[in-house]
Amino acid sequence: MDSVASFKKETKLATDKKINLVYGLNGTGKSTISNYLYEPDNARFIKCTKLPALSDPILVYNQSFIQDNFYIADSLKGIFSLSKENKAAEEKIANATVRLNQLDQSQKGKRTQKQEITGAFEDQKQKAVNEVWKIKSTFTGGDRVLEYCLDGLKGKKDTLFEHLHSIAKPDNQPEKSVQAIRKEVEALKGDSAQPQSNVPLLHYSAKEIESNPIFEEPILGNSDSQVAKLIETLGNADWVKQGLGYIPEHIDEPGQACPFCQEKTITSKLVDGIKGYFDDTYQKQIEGLEKLQAEYIAYQAGLLDISAYIEHPFVEKHVATLTKKHNELIKLVRENIFCIEQKIRNPKLHQVLKSTSKAIEVFNDEVQEINSDIDAYNTRLSNRESTLRDLKNEFWSNMRWQYDQTITRFDSDRVTANQKLKALDQELREIDSNISDTKAEIALAQKETVNVDEAVDAINNSLVELGIDGFNIKKHSESLYRIVRTGQSEDAFRTLSEGEKMMISFLYFCELCKGKTSANDTQTRRIAVIDDPISSLSHVFIFNVGQLIRAVFFKSDRISQVFVLTHSLYFFYELTDPNHKRRKENQKLFRIIKNSSGSDIQEMKYEEIQNDYQSYWSVINDSTQPPALIANCMRNIVEYFFNFVRKKDLNNVFLMPQLQEVKYQAFCRYVNRESHSLGQNIIDMKEFDYMVFKEGLMLVFKETGYEDHFKAMSKI
DSSP: OSSBBTBOOOOOOOSSSSSSEEEOOOOHHHHHHHHHHHHHGGGTTTTTTOSSSSSOOOEEHHHHHIIIIIISSSSSEOOOOOSSSSSHHHHHHHHHHHHHHHHHHHHHHHHHHHHHHHHHHHHHHHHHHHHHHHHHHHHTTTTTGGGGGGGGOOOOOHHHHHHHSSSOOOOOSSOOOOHHHHHHHHHHHSTOOOOOOOOOOOOOOHHHHHOOOOTTOOOOOOOTSHHHHHHHHHHOOHHHHHHHHGGGGGGSSSSOOOOTSSSSOOOOHHHHHHHHHHHHHHHHHHHHHHHHHHHHHHHHHSSSSSSSHHHHHGGGGGGGHHHHHHHHHHHHHHHHHHHHHHHSSSSSSSSOOOOHHHHHHHHHHHHHHHHHHHHHHHHHTTTHHHHHHHHHHHHHHHHHTTHHHHHHHHHHHHHHHHHHHHHHHHHHHHHHHHHHHHHHHHHHHHHHTTTTTHHHHHHHHHHHHTTTTTTEEEOOOOSSEEEEEOOOOSSOGGGSSOOOOOOOOHHHHHHHHHSSTTTTTOOEEEEEEEETTTTOHHHHHHHHHHHIIIIIIIOOTTTEEEEEEEEOOOHHHHSSSSSHHHHHHHHEOOOOOEETTTEEEEEOGGGGGGOOHHHHHHHOOTTSOOOHHHHHHHHHHIIIIIIIIIOOTTTTTGGGGGGGGGGGHHHHHHHOOHHHHOOOOOOGGGGGEEEEEEHHHHHHHHHHHHHHHHHTTTTT
């Protein structure tokens, strides 16, 4: 039950027992339940459901049933029952009924199998749906960069699952990872989503220096010098030339101290010989080397530092490779500088400079790859919306690949379930056809046997057994009958008391459940719902109604399930099986409670059954109950205790000074039996104050000497 009358939120009555007893005070929603089962297609029950949807026919006894059959119709509808005169037809019906029962059981079994298969598949599907829902949990939290990919898919699990299921699995695993997609999306959507400049290439300008033949040619001084042979033997003309700087311009005889060994071996003749070795030609070649050295060092300085590259946002994944290639280039340049230095120091030696062109080419290839990514990014940025759509598609291709096992298992489960359901549907169609044929066979046989005489006799006999002899039922036509008073012939239904109407209508319902509703009625079993059958009956009939319900509904194999709803705990207790074992096998007890949150159906244990008086106390002790219900229960408590239990006149009690305070006036007007009898007790809910009413009730018990009883009952 959901969203109707006092059922403000969903609540369930779930049972697998034949006998179901439901207790609830007036106004808690019992009639709403019976009205739903009486007219389930009414629009106001749009959110209410019954499972299984297909079941035995449901016959409901409530005020709607009485209104439809007695207050509107001018006469009762006839109740058909089988004649016992036509033995041959009866045998046909009996045999066909056995087959029909077997077919019904087979049909229920097949439907149960369908429900089990469907339920198992739904369980597997839910597991798949929950697994796929992890996509939403993962990508709608944290930095939320990829959350736009789930626009329109974040509300319902089934919607997200169906979207992923509709995507075809890629032939191969997507090359671009989700992390890579996230970075691209972030670059397109973040604050830094601006066009990026290309990374500069390294320019090669030292090719001529590195290939200059001077490094491979020996540079020698004047061979005619007296010291030429000595310098060439030493193999270090640069060292000798540097030594000249330490020799003074004027050399005294017999000689000058050597700047190297400090012996007086330096003579003017030796100096002239050394200077003669380093002639102009030699000097120009050395100066050429020094110039090449300076140019090459300048070339080295002109090379961009690696920091100029790795700080660019698009170089991040190339840092290691680019750094390695840059280091290899710098190493070559430094080795070449060292070779030039060695050539200058010892010009005679053969030196070969390594070419840096290949290293620069390899480095620039890496830079070109980076620039390609930058160009592609700039292009995507200029077409941002289209690019984001493409990235979204790539994201879902990744998800489809990642969750393929889940989707594949779901598809396999669905195919298997559909195959089984298809086979069961075929079997059910065959069973339905056989049921239809069997019902037609029963209906054909019943046309020769049905009449209303037995139903009329049964109701009249029941009236006599209940001590009601002032009226009876007479046949009106072939399928209708009327209620008439003894010795009269006109319709007397409208002159009956409410209790008599209730009694005759309930007997009619009993015969309806035992017999046939029409000549074409072929149903063998049915479900009965009985809503407060004793509401207008005197206590003398309550026991009889209880016995009637046991005989017609509890013990009959024709009734597959029965639901009895009542406001009377006495009647509820009367119908409850005191045998624990039988009660556990056949009965289930429920109560309906109502508070500010609405009505709620709860299972009830046998030990929880209280009498009416205790029940009233349990209501007033709950401040969340509706004010009118609390006030009404307070009045009933006063009437029960003082009128029926203590036989005490309360007129003087309500006149005591303590209750004359203004705040207790609403309580006194409503609870005082004299006020109640005068019809002045219509309560204005704006006057209702729970604590004031509770205090007023306490004063009534206290001033009459029953304060201990009030305290004891307030704990219920």
